[in-house]
Amino acid sequence: MPEQNFDIVVLGGGSGGYATALRASELGLSVAVIEKDKVGGTCLHRGCIPTKALLHSAEIADASRDSEHYGIKSTFESVDIQGVTNYREGIVAKKFKGLQSLLKARGITTIAGEGKLVGGTTVQVGDDRITGKNLVLATGSYSRSLPGLELGGRVITSEQALQLDFVPKKVAVLGGGVIGVEFASVWKSFGSDVTIIEGLPHLVPNEEEVLSKALERAFRKRGIDYKLGVRFQSVTQNDDGVVVTLENGETVEAELLLVAVGRGPLTANMGFEEAGIKLDRGFVQTNERLLTDVPNVYAVGDIVFGLQLAHRSFQQGIFVAEEIAGQNPVIIEEANIPRITYCEPEVASVGLTEAKAVEKFGADKVASYDYSLAGNAKSEIIGTSGSIKVVRVKDGPVVGVHGIGSRMGELIGEAQLVVGWEAYPEDIAPFLHAHPTQHEALGEAFLALAGKPLHAL
């Protein structure tokens, strides 16, 4: 049985796995990445990138419908779904090629095949055994369903939703979290009737309540229907469509049901538990430095409980590579990882919500300012409304930023630096923001919290 040895073996070549490999190779370590499908994983092939391409096509559809408002005469004719697919696949193919070249240029060995942990730091792929001085598990996640809710036919997950070769006339979306509202937004822009079903009281329920409520208003205005605080009971399907029954007896009829109720860790049947890796509801248990209970075996990405985001996986991959190289990297707090929901309007946040800040510091120690985009010229120009809320500790740093509005995601880069560096609004106030930009809205909130509002009361 052929044996291969490396400083690091990475099981899974998605965001977490390939980031580990790239950083490790920079640090002079020899690395092998074992991947059963395509490097780039969920994010590149079935997640972040293709969905954002779809959302961009959706934005163009909306812009062509609304063009007259801006003095441009155009008519929205229809969605050429094959054209949308070609555009989306073109982006993914280009990024995939780029990633493959990068891994090759960095001298990283990519091993194609399904790996199984056989103990210690050794993985078996077919007849080969690959051993690392260290092993990093990065096998990612899958679309979950609910107990008793069978996937298949007209009951689909995001994987099938991306592959649809038609625009459904009517869709029901189970789950008002990130993936659910993004697809709802795309389909509405493409002309579908959409109903979202969410068991919790709000859409994007993990966000600051003010953002959830603003998104609900915006979706209502767009004609996206939603049912909140009501749980799914059952679904039936036939040749024409699905009928979803809710616990309150209501029914929703649609052509398709998208199940977007979260993602489970992909950790079963890969020899993890047999090798002594502890799992908790399927997630790999690690310490705060991402080390499992087995010496020299680490885990990164969606299999580690927490925010399932590609940039968290990148960050954890970089962290583990540096940890193995003995660089003692800094732990990034989960709350300080930026979060964006790319529907229209976008929802973006970093740090603590006001409620969490109050829990942590006490009500008398927390101040916040909610700046309406109505006061921001660039937002008016591009025809968006919304707000940006900044939460600070009194006489202390900014601990949270929460925004809603078109293109809000682009602002979160600045916000995360402010939160991550624990800057005080008074520190930031002298750094003015270019005019006219949406960044000014963030600047205005910082100015207001520093006691010197400009275009605000």
Ligand SMILES: Cc1cc2nc3c(=O)[nH]c(=O)nc-3n(C[C@H](O)[C@H](O)[C@H](O)COP(=O)(O)OP(=O)(O)OC[C@H]3O[C@@H](n4cnc5c(N)ncnc54)[C@H](O)[C@@H]3O)c2cc1C
């Ligand atoms: C529809 C959708 C939209 C999303 N949009 C965003 C977004 O906009 N922004 C964002 O930050 N995140 C987004 N995400 C989440 C993001 O895709 C994940 O957080 C990220 O891909 C997790 O990276 P990972 O490395 O942990 O796992 P993955 O990317 O899933 O990679 C795991 C890899 O391991 C391989 N693998 C698994 N088991 C084995 C085995 N036994 N042997 C060999 N290989 C194996 C898999 O084939 C896969 O390639 C989205 C996800 C979805 C589904």
